[in-house]
Amino acid sequence: MRLPILGTLILAASLLAVSEAQTFGSGLFPNFPFVACQRSQSAYKVASTVTSGGSNTYCFTLRVSVPDNCASYCCQDADLRKFELNVYRKCDISGIKLRATLDGAPAKTVPTIVEALDGKNDSTILRLPALGLNQSTADGVELCITLGPNSNGEGCLTLEELCVPPEGFPAGTCTTALFDTQNDCCPLSRVTVPPPSPPPSPPPPAGCSMCAYFTVVQTVPVAVPFTFSQADCDSFAATVSSGMDGLSIGAVVRPFELQLCSGSVVKVCGGLDYSGPADLLSATLENLASFWLEQALGGGTCPAYLLGQTISVNIGGDGDPINPPPSCGVSVTKAAACSLPTAADGPACDCNSRQRATPFAMVPVYTEKKGRFANTNMYCFDFLTIAPEFPNGPCGSTTTLAKVEFWVDDAYRRNLTSVGVQPSDATRMTWLAPSFATSGDLTLKVSNLNWSLSQARGARICMDLDKSVPMADFCLGKVPGHCWAALFDTSLKCCPLYIAST
Numbered sequence: 001m002r003l004p005i006l007g008t009l010i011l012a013a014s015l016l017a018v019s020e021a022q023t024f025g026s027g028l029f030p031n032f033p034f035v036a037c038q039r040s041q042s043a044y045k046v047a048s049t050v051t052s053g054g055s056n057t058y059c060f061t062l063r064v065s066v067p068d069n070c071a072s073y074c075c076q077d078a079d080l081r082k083f084e085l086n087v088y089r090k091c092d093i094s095g096i097k098l099r100a101t102l103d104g105a106p107a108k109t110v111p112t113i114v115e116a117l118d119g120k121n122d123s124t125i126l127r128l129p130a131l132g133l134n135q136s137t138a139d140g141v142e143l144c145i146t147l148g149p150n151s152n153g154e155g156c157l158t159l160e161e162l163c164v165p166p167e168g169f170p171a172g173t174c175t176t177a178l179f180d181t182q183n184d185c186c187p188l189s190r191v192t193v194p195p196p197s198p199p200p201s202p203p204p205p206a207g208c209s210m211c212a213y214f215t216v217v218q219t220v221p222v223a224v225p226f227t228f229s230q231a232d233c234d235s236f237a238a239t240v241s242s243g244m245d246g247l248s249i250g251a252v253v254r255p256f257e258l259q260l261c262s263g264s265v266v267k268v269c270g271g272l273d274y275s276g277p278a279d280l281l282s283a284t285l286e287n288l289a290s291f292w293l294e295q296a297l298g299g300g301t302c303p304a305y306l307l308g309q310t311i312s313v314n315i316g317g318d319g320d321p322i323n324p325p326p327s328c329g330v331s332v333t334k335a336a337a338c339s340l341p342t343a344a345d346g347p348a349c350d351c352n353s354r355q356r357a358t359p360f361a362m363v364p365v366y367t368e369k370k371g372r373f374a375n376t377n378m379y380c381f382d383f384l385t386i387a388p389e390f391p392n393g394p395c396g397s398t399t400t401l402a403k404v405e406f407w408v409d410d411a412y413r414r415n416l417t418s419v420g421v422q423p424s425d426a427t428r429m430t431w432l433a434p435s436f437a438t439s440g441d442l443t444l445k446v447s448n449l450n451w452s453l454s455q456a457r458g459a460r461i462c463m464d465l466d467k468s469v470p471m472a473d474f475c476l477g478k479v480p481g482h483c484w485a486a487l488f489d490t491s492l493k494c495c496p497l498y499i500a501s502t
């Protein structure tokens with residue numbers, strides 16, 4: 001029984017092939033509008049949006065706009081006589097009722113669907129001639145076409161059924177052509193009924209606006225207040241962003257980004273979606289804040305550049321960096337007050353050792369560099385001038401930095417190869433043999449400086465130390481890694497103490 005059925009199918013298929021071969025179109029002009037004419041550079045076009053007026057009525061809006069720098073007939077003089085659409089051959093059904101209006105008034109003729117004789121196989125067009133428009137009258141004209149079925153109910157009633165879409169475009173996209181009386185110009189437009197705009201999608205959950213603040217304030221007046229650099233800000237922003245992203249209890253709905261980078265405040269904000277209990281969030285953020293504070297302190301103990309200052313890490317809503325308002329019901333504050341050491345913490349001295357006593361100060365950060373020899377490291381201390389606490393006092397009015405003494409373990413005196421001195425007006429560093437006070441005085445003396453204010457501003461003293469001696473061992477004091485120096489005036493009565501760390 002299988003074979004006869006197969007035979008019938010083959011016969012049906014070949015009949016279909018024969019019927020499909022009954023086509024038309026010379027193929028001379030294979031593309032819409034299937035005649036020789038100027039497709040671009042014209043004063044006319046059809047607006048891309050087609051409105052659907054219901055009852056299978058589709059309205060096209062005509063537009064006039066002369067392209068810049070186009071003096072051709074099509075741009076300047078052509079009238080607008082005929083409207084065409086590229087349509088499917090299957091829509092060429094006898095008896096269908098097509099109607100057209102121009103700005104609501106019946107058009108002079110009815111649209112017709114015809115074969116395109118010089119198109120390719122099956123090319124078909126819908127045509128509405130006798131528009132009678134020109135450049136002064138066409139702009140904004142609404143041309144509506146109603147697609148009605150024939151008495152058998154057949155017909156293409158939607159643009160999806162009617163229009164051959166340009167290659168790659170979805171069903172319902174139509175190509176129009178607008179002809180002048182001479183059929184010289186046929187500007188094309190691609191038009192469609194836009195899909196209904198989707199209902200506005202619910203806005204993404206805003207979550208709570210959450211900010212992390214890093215602040216530094218002076219607890220006592222300090223000679224060289226700390227300021228956040230751009231690099232510090234960027235680094236904190238990255239820390240906060242990754243910390244928030246890593247939260248296991250809430251979702252970041254707006255990425256955390258740097259919002260403020262002033263010298264004393266870093267502000268990093270984002271959005272956090274959290275619906276759990278406030279105390280869980282609070283505990284989590286407290287941990288984060290403590291961790292960030294520790295990082296800001298460079299690992300736990302206060303670095304020299306933060307002495308006399310309080311650094312804090314606060315998390316909460318948008319507002320006061322020190323006391324942020326709660327957000328998601330929570331705000332946390334963590335702070336470390338880095339107290340300025342007292343004179344008792346420093347080397348013994350018989351002079352005014354208060355910071356800011358004289359206009360001379362040491363930068364609270366020293367730098368480590370490659371040493372002068374293969375087995376040495378170099379540590380450099382920088383100097384600057386400041387406003388002294390009592391400018392007219394005996395120390396405040398001094399104008400010479402006579403010598404600098406570092407508080408060091410002189411057991412390592414043989415391990416220091418040399419001391420470099422470079423006031424700001426010197427082009428290079430002068431290397432000197434180290435000079436220590438009497439053994440046991442624990443003092444490295446850099447004497448005979450006699451720097452003026454301007455020489456001290458940007459001056460540098462470097463130590464070339466054997467690599468086997470860590471700087472934290474060489475420098476003495478309660479806090480490992482802090483190096484103390486006394487900056488003497490000529491009278492030797494003023495010797496403000498400064499501390500530097502890496």
Ligand SMILES: *[C@@H]1O[C@H](CO)[C@@H](O)[C@H](O)[C@H]1NC(C)=O
Nearest residue numbers: 021023025026027119120121
């Ligand atoms: C028309 O279709 C036939 C059969 O598919 C094909 O051989 C012919 O090349 C086509 N003509 C044009 C103009 O595309």
Ligand SMILES: *[C@@H]1O[C@H](CO)[C@@H](O)[C@H](O)[C@H]1NC(C)=O
Nearest residue numbers: 079132133134135136137138
């Ligand atoms: C445009 O058409 C209107 C109305 O038919 C006519 O009055 C006008 O003179 C025409 N303008 C041009 C530039 O042909």
Ligand SMILES: *[C@@H]1O[C@H](CO)[C@@H](O)[C@H](O)[C@H]1NC(C)=O
Nearest residue numbers: 412413414415466468469470
């Ligand atoms: C320091 O110098 C002394 C004397 O040259 C030497 O014996 C010692 O190994 C050096 N290093 C340390 C860490 O003491």
Ligand SMILES: *[C@@H]1O[C@H](CO)[C@@H](O)[C@H](O)[C@H]1NC(C)=O
Nearest residue numbers: 400402447448449450451490
């Ligand atoms: C620095 O000043 C002191 C005291 O006035 C003087 O003895 C010394 O020679 C000066 N040193 C230099 C390098 O100018």
